Amino acid sequence: MSKAKPFQNIRRTIGTVVFLLAGPIVWALHLLLTYGSQSALCAFSHQTGAEGFIVDPVNTIIVVTLGAVFASLPFFARPAGAYKLLAGDHAPENQWTFFRSVSQLLTGLSILAVIYAGTAVLILPTCAQLR
Amino acid sequence: MKDIRQQSLPNSGPRPKGELDELKRIWATPRGWRLPTAINNTVIGTLYIGAALLFFVLAGILALIMRTQLAVGGNDLVSQDFYNQLFTVHGTTMMFLFAVPAVEALGVMLLPQMLAARDLPFPRLSAFAIWAYIIGGLVFFSTIFYDLAPKGGWFMYPPNTLSEFSPGDNADFWLLGIGFIEISAIAGAIEIIVGVLRTRPPGMTLARMPIFAWAMLIFAAMIVFAFPAVILATMLLEVERAFGWPFFTAQLGGDPLLWQHLFWFFGHPEVYIIFLPAAGLVSMMVSTMAQTPLVGYRFIVVALIATGFFSFGLWVHHMFTTGIPGLSLAFFSAASMAVAIPSGIQIFSWIATMASSNGKWRITTPSLFILGMIFIFTIGGLTGVMVAMVPFDFQAHDSYFIVAHLHYVLIGGMVFPLFATFYYWAPLVSRKMLSERLGRWSFWLMFIGFNVSFFPMHITGLSGMPRRVWTYPGNLQWDTLNMVSTIGSFILAAGVGVFLVDLIRNFRFGEGGPENPWGAGTLEFLPNDVYSTRSIPHITSLNPIWDQPGLAREVDEGLHYLPNAPTGGRETIVTSAIDAKPQFVLQMPGPSWTQFLAAVFTAAFFLLLTIKAVTIALICGALAILFCLVWAWELDKPSKGEVNIGGGISLPTYVTGPLSTSWWAVVVLMLVAASLYVSYFFSYLYLWTVSPDVWAPDNAAGPPSSLYPIVSASLFGSGALILFLAGKFLPEINTKNTSTSLALVAAPLVMIAALAVEIFGHVQSGLDPATSSYAAMVYMGVILTGQAAIASVILCLFALGRHVTGQLDNYRRATFDNARLLYWYTVGQGLFGLVLIHGFPRLIG
Numbered sequence: 001m002s003k004a005k006p007f008q009n010i011r012r013t014i015g016t017v018v019f020l021l022a023g024p025i026v027w028a029l030h031l032l033l034t035y036g037s038q039s040a041l042c043a044f045s046h047q048t049g050a051e052g053f054i055v056d057p058v059n060t061i062i063v064v065t066l067g068a069v070f071a072s073l074p075f076f077a078r079p080a081g082a083y084k085l086l087a088g089d090h091a092p093e094n095q096w097t098f099f100r101s102v103s104q105l106l107t108g109l110s111i112l113a114v115i116y117a118g119t120a121v122l123i124l125p126t127c128a129q130l131r
Numbered sequence: 132m133k134d135i136r137q138q139s140l141p142n143s144g145p146r147p148k149g150e151l152d153e154l155k156r157i158w159a160t161p162r163g164w165r166l167p168t169a170i171n172n173t174v175i176g177t178l179y180i181g182a183a184l185l186f187f188v189l190a191g192i193l194a195l196i197m198r199t200q201l202a203v204g205g206n207d208l209v210s211q212d213f214y215n216q217l218f219t220v221h222g223t224t225m226m227f228l229f230a231v232p233a234v235e236a237l238g239v240m241l242l243p244q245m246l247a248a249r250d251l252p253f254p255r256l257s258a259f260a261i262w263a264y265i266i267g268g269l270v271f272f273s274t275i276f277y278d279l280a281p282k283g284g285w286f287m288y289p290p291n292t293l294s295e296f297s298p299g300d301n302a303d304f305w306l307l308g309i310g311f312i313e314i315s316a317i318a319g320a321i322e323i324i325v326g327v328l329r330t331r332p333p334g335m336t337l338a339r340m341p342i343f344a345w346a347m348l349i350f351a352a353m354i355v356f357a358f359p360a361v362i363l364a365t366m367l368l369e370v371e372r373a374f375g376w377p378f379f380t381a382q383l384g385g386d387p388l389l390w391q392h393l394f395w396f397f398g399h400p401e402v403y404i405i406f407l408p409a410a411g412l413v414s415m416m417v418s419t420m421a422q423t424p425l426v427g428y429r430f431i432v433v434a435l436i437a438t439g440f441f442s443f444g445l446w447v448h449h450m451f452t453t454g455i456p457g458l459s460l461a462f463f464s465a466a467s468m469a470v471a472i473p474s475g476i477q478i479f480s481w482i483a484t485m486a487s488s489n490g491k492w493r494i495t496t497p498s499l500f501i502l503g504m505i506f507i508f509t510i511g512g513l514t515g516v517m518v519a520m521v522p523f524d525f526q527a528h529d530s531y532f533i534v535a536h537l538h539y540v541l542i543g544g545m546v547f548p549l550f551a552t553f554y555y556w557a558p559l560v561s562r563k564m565l566s567e568r569l570g571r572w573s574f575w576l577m578f579i580g581f582n583v584s585f586f587p588m589h590i591t592g593l594s595g596m597p598r599r600v601w602t603y604p605g606n607l608q609w610d611t612l613n614m615v616s617t618i619g620s621f622i623l624a625a626g627v628g629v630f631l632v633d634l635i636r637n638f639r640f641g642e643g644g645p646e647n648p649w650g651a652g653t654l655e656f657l658p659n660d661v662y663s664t665r666s667i668p669h670i671t672s673l674n675p676i677w678d679q680p681g682l683a684r685e686v687d688e689g690l691h692y693l694p695n696a697p698t699g700g701r702e703t704i705v706t707s708a709i710d711a712k713p714q715f716v717l718q719m720p721g722p723s724w725t726q727f728l729a730a731v732f733t734a735a736f737f738l739l740l741t742i743k744a745v746t747i748a749l750i751c752g753a754l755a756i757l758f759c760l761v762w763a764w765e766l767d768k769p770s771k772g773e774v775n776i777g778g779g780i781s782l783p784t785y786v787t788g789p790l791s792t793s794w795w796a797v798v799v800l801m802l803v804a805a806s807l808y809v810s811y812f813f814s815y816l817y818l819w820t821v822s823p824d825v826w827a828p829d830n831a832a833g834p835p836s837s838l839y840p841i842v843s844a845s846l847f848g849s850g851a852l853i854l855f856l857a858g859k860f861l862p863e864i865n866t867k868n869t870s871t872s873l874a875l876v877a878a879p880l881v882m883i884a885a886l887a888v889e890i891f892g893h894v895q896s897g898l899d900p901a902t903s904s905y906a907a908m909v910y911m912g913v914i915l916t917g918q919a920a921i922a923s924v925i926l927c928l929f930a931l932g933r934h935v936t937g938q939l940d941n942y943r944r945a946t947f948d949n950a951r952l953l954y955w956y957t958v959g960q961g962l963f964g965l966v967l968i969h970g971f972p973r974l975i976g
Contacts, residue, residue, distance in 0.1 A: 010789040013708045016337075024440035031444045035462050042456060043820040057458070092710055098338035098429060105433040113441065113469035120461035130457035130521065 015087025020099060022075045022082070023107030030068040030114045034061045034121075042127035057126045065118030068111075075107045141669065141777030146689040151665070157696050158249070158662040161722045167262070168722040170254040171661060176240025177560050177640060179261045182268065183233035187546075188627065189272055190224035193217050195624055198584070202617040204605030214601040215282035219305070220275045222285030226401065227309050228268040230545055231354075234408040235319040236261075237552065238347045242326055244559060244655035245341050247670075247686075249663045249693075249703035251326035252717060252792040255726040255762055260318040262730035263311070270738050271308040274301070281305035284599065286394055287368070289379040289387045294372045303372065303741045310365040311737040313358045317803055320351035320358075325795045327351075328708040332654070333692060334670035335711045341653050341673075342425065345432050346411025349439040353404050355799060356443070359807035361397035363814065364390055367911070376900045376907035378818070384825030384904035388453060389817055393810060395446035402540065403442035403470075407435055409548035410477050413501055416555050417481045419651040420498045421488035424674055427480040434473035434480075441470040451524045460521050467519030474512055478505060495649075496570030500551035503578045507543030511536060514589070529599075532592025538585045550577070550630065558644035559655060561637070569633040576626030584619025587612040652677035658687040666691035666777075667704055670711075697774035698784055704776060705792060713776065714790060715783045718768045725762035729755050760929060766793070767938065767946050787945040797949045801956045804919050808960050811915055815967065818904045819975075825903040828976040832898045832906070839892030840969040844962055846885035850878045851958045854927075854951045861941035867934060875931035878954060879924040885961060886917055889968075912964045919957040926950035 018025065038057040045055050053059055074082045079100045083091050091099050124130075161169050169175060197217050200208045209217065239257050243250050251257060274280040281301045283292040292302045327348045331340065367378040368390065377383035379390055418425040425431065444466035451460055481501070485492045492498070514536040518524045527533060550573070557565050591612045596603060603609055647656035652674025657664050668691045672678035685691060693704055693716070701719040706712055732755035739748035770785030788794055819826055827833045834840075857874035890913055900910040930950045933939040939947055 009707060016709050021436065021440070024437060028440060028443065031462060031466065035459055038456070038458055038462075040816075040820060047823060092336070095336050095338045095709070101429050102433055102436070105430070106437055109433070109437050109469070109472060110440075112472075113444075113466060116469055117462045117465040120458060120465060124458045124461055125456075126458055127456050129454055130460065 012087045012089055015083070015089075016091070016099065019075075019079075019083045019086050020103050021106065022103060023072055023110030026068050026072050026107075027110035027113050030064060031117065033064045034117065037061070037064070038126065045127070058121050061118060061121040065114060065121075068114045068118075072107045072111050072114075075103050079103060140685060140690040141692050141780075142666065142690050142694055144688045144690050146694055150689065150695045153696055154662045154665070155660065157699075157701055157721075158660075160661060165722070167727045168724050170250075170258045170720070170722055170726070172239055172243045172250050172254065172257070173560050173661075175254075175258050175261050176236055179236030179239060179264075180233060182261070182265045183229050183236055186224050186228040186268060186272065187233070188631070190221050190229060191624060191627060193221040193224070193275070195620060197221065198617040198620040200602065201613050203614065204603050204607070204610050206602055209601075211601040212282065213278075215599075216275055216278070216280035216301075218599055219282055219284050220272065220280045223281070223305065223309065224268075224272060225541075226285055226405075227312055228264075228272065230405040230541070231316055231401070232264055232268075233549060234347075234350065234405060234545070235316060235323070237408065237412070237549075237556075238323045238350070239319065240560070241556060241655055242323065242344065242347060243330070243663055244657075244659060245344060245653060246327070246330055246335065247332040247654045247657065247664050247667050248326070248330035249667075249701065250719060251322050252330055252703070252705070252719070253322050253325070253796065255720055255723065256318050257322050259726040259730045259733075259762075260315040260322070262727050263315040263318075263733055266731060266734040267308055267312050267315070267737065270734070271304060271312075274304050279304060286398065287390075288394075289368060289371075289390050290381075292368065292372075293379060300742055303369065306365045306369040306372070307737045307741045310362055310369075311734065313362055313365075316354055317358055320354035321796050321799045321803075323347050323351040324355070324799050325792050329705050329792050329795065330703055330717075331706050331711045332667050332670050333704070333706055333711055333713050335706075337709060339670055339673050339711075342414040342428070342431055342435075343408070343411040345435055346407045346414075349435050350404055350408045353400050353407075353439050353442070355802050356806050357397045357400040357404065359803055360393045360810045363807055363810040363915075364393035364397075366914075367393075367814070370907075370911070374901065376910070377904050378814075378907055378911075380904075383902065384818060384822035385907075386818060386821045386904075388450070388821075389814055391450050391453065392446070392817065393814065395449045396443070396810070399445045399449060400439075400442040402544075403438055405541065406544040407438060409504075409545045410435070412552050412555075413481060413504060413548050414477070415651075415653065416497050416501060416551055417484050418674070419555075419649050419653075420493050420495065420501070421484050422491040422493075422650060423484060423488045424652075424677075425480065426483040426487055427476070428673065430476050431480050434476040437473040438470060441466055441473070445470060448519060448524070451521050452528045457521070464519055464521050468516060471512060471516055471519075478509060481505065495554075496565070496567055496574060497551040497555040497649075499571065499574040499578075500547045500554070503574060504543050504547035504551070507539055507547060507578075507581065509543075511539030511541075511543050515540060527592060529597055530592035531588045531596045531598055534598050535585050535588035535592060538581075538588075542581060542585075547577075550574070553630070555649065556655070557638065558646075558648050559659065560640060560644070562639040562641045562643050563637045564645060564648060565637050566633050569629055569636075573626045573629040573633065576629060577623055578626075580619050580622030580624070580626055582619070584616045584623055587615045587619075591616070647676065647683070657683050665689050666694035668692070669778075692778065692780075693776045697776075698771045700768075702784075704782070713780055713782055715786045716774055716776065717792060718771070718784055720762075720765055723762060723765070725758050725765075729758035729762060732758060756925065760925075763929065764933075767933065767943065769938075769943060785943065785945075787943075787948050791945050791948075793945055793949055794952065797952050801953065804956065804960065808915055808963075811912065812967065815908050815912070815971075818908060819971075822904060823975075826905045826975070827972040832896045833976070834969045834972050835892035835896040837969070839888055839895075840965045843885045843888040843892075844965055846881050846888065847958045847961045847965075850881035850885070851955055853878045853881065854954055858944075858947065858951060861939070861944055861947065864940050864942045865937065866940060867937060871934050871939075872931060875927050875934065875950075879927045882920050882923060882954070882957065882961075886913060886920055889913055889965070909968055912968055916957065916961045916964050919953075919960055923950070923954040923957045926953055 037060045041055050041057045160171050160174050200206050327344050370376050371378050377385040379385045379387045447463035448467045554565050554570050596609050664686050666686050666689045668686050698718050702716050704713050705715050705717045732751045735751035736748050773781040775781050853874050862868040898906045900907045927950050930946045933946050
């Protein structure tokens, strides 16, 4: 067995895992960025009194939410291309239907969750407590 | 790969005489006083489940005492202090000593059979985890008898658990005991991840994996990412209790809410860590009981993965009333409702499977428990959506409504499926089936008792009764509801009692039970013995026994892969993670005292530290490491050349790097370490946002001169380079060279020096860890990298020992490759830490 092959296998394994989990990964990043940026920017504004487009959590959250939705789209529109890009190879024929449908369903669920969380910023005050 | 059914079978029969006897001899279970050395999955898996069941019964008895105390208002059956110990030990035992171990035990016991592997790849690691858990768990539970039990609830919130408010050793037993049991759970998770991904039978692609294997894979991955958060939390709290480093003391820049973030980042996924494997078991049983393939296999896989992920976005829903901004709460409220979708998918899939069975659905004890589970868990899920609504949670928080909700979720989601499992899979390890008649009695008593006990608690809670109260005045109209709940709890206990009677009467450990009594389609019901299946089948579908006629006979006659023991020892086939193509034959270890003694001394180390017997604890710690090294010494066996497993396939018996299972285990270990460090990174930034007033450079001794981190980073880099070069110049097979020995001595020394320089710099600048949360965090970063460094140093020295004794060269190099991988990870973490500790204060200054 050549030396390069184990590392090709590892890329394919990792690529497949990332392809399957792409939607939830984007969702996790979205939660991290929205919650993290909102907490940090609220603390920063509170401590320094700073104002403006960049330190307003509303803008950050809207940008991050739109970014998350767009980042997920290739897994819907071009799943085969996304797989090849990540795994460096075509998916095995006998598993492709499974891979594609799992990835697309997970991405769909994740987009729903991203939009669900992201739209809250249009309704609620950004830094105040609810009571 | 061409369908095996279109070809001849991999091996021909009849098999040579003596082949089966050799397999039996090699895989024989030690008897008598050597039983603790056993590592066969059926033996240790049964022991594991037995221990978990014991803890379930013990914690249940504590619950009965609590329910008796609460039966009427103003009762004084137990004291307030003892009641606090009761609910703390009940919750802790149920979550840490019963629920997680029970599902991990099922993984250890069922997965090898379900995957037709001879065993999981690290059987001694499983055995270590089990013995550590049993010893640690028994000592922890026994504290309730000596007034030494913790009193802070299973969540142990500071400041209540800081030394000022919880003096004595009680809280330490929780912190060190449970922290240590979590390590045992992580060991099990590593075994399960590598086992599921690498020891599947040929042909069992990801798309053909049993649902339970998917569930266990996700379960184990969740442990890897969730448990480190609570391990860090327990470290921080124990360090604060022991040395006064103020992570949670508000006056010095700490914050008790940090504990809640870390605890619930673990604690909420924990619920799904428990539920997902149980859901996987239900999926397997529903299909069998309906005698039809599971409806929506892909949807269930999607639901398991989505639940696993979303569960990490729910932790703040335990903190809705802590004053976090409303918008933050909305993010977690949204995730809390989103997670209901995948849970619902599974329930609809089960119902659809039952409905599509065309009348074949059988009402048996397992199916009764499954139907009970669906009813109870659905109610728990619905009340879960209610408490995910922030305004409702404000009202229901810390009331008996929550007690009702969590028991509906946990008992419905985990305990009922577990009892179904006992009845369904008992024939795998018992010569006799459990009784259907007693099983039905057990189910109905448990089902009625559970609902009588817990349904009224919804009303008790909405009527205003707070949870965790020792007693209540008798004039608040809670008496009747509480009395009903107490009666229900005893009916529930009677149901468990009937099950125990059934176990005593009918469970007889050993092979030779009825074969496939339920007519299942999955591999664990193939003919089994101590060596698992006689030969390892080639899989072409999701339900091989249903879809491959004659498979059981073929496997039992040794006509599939590896019907013998070509290396002369324990072994199994390792396949590729995605396609399940055979890659090599893994030589596995046999029974040994080493993992048992390592577990005993590891438990002793942690428990003796709890009672401050430091010297003897350190001796035990050293002995634990020694026995781990002796155990590991026997693992890296030399190649036996290529062996023929049948079907014209010859496989190597030695591999290293990404092909080897040990390399994968190190990668998973690195993920654990990285999760721990990410939790630390979060904690550092969190405490800064809470208390920037104690942060350097303005308000504390600033970071030392840049020279220190530069020197430290250079040393880290040098160590990494030394091992990189050493890897290029390993000696030829069966030879030694001085440069390898020197490299394996130099690399650890350089790493120790890098850490020493870092510590020295902070000491020189006058930073005292007890003065502020900032200072405490700085030193904590060094401690975390230090513990990774200790592991790296030990592995490097271990590799040196292997080289000096002629067991490490440029072919037999798995030990070196694994040590180097962990070393490089430690260097990466160390460099990141330097940037954070020295860069961040300069950035904000």
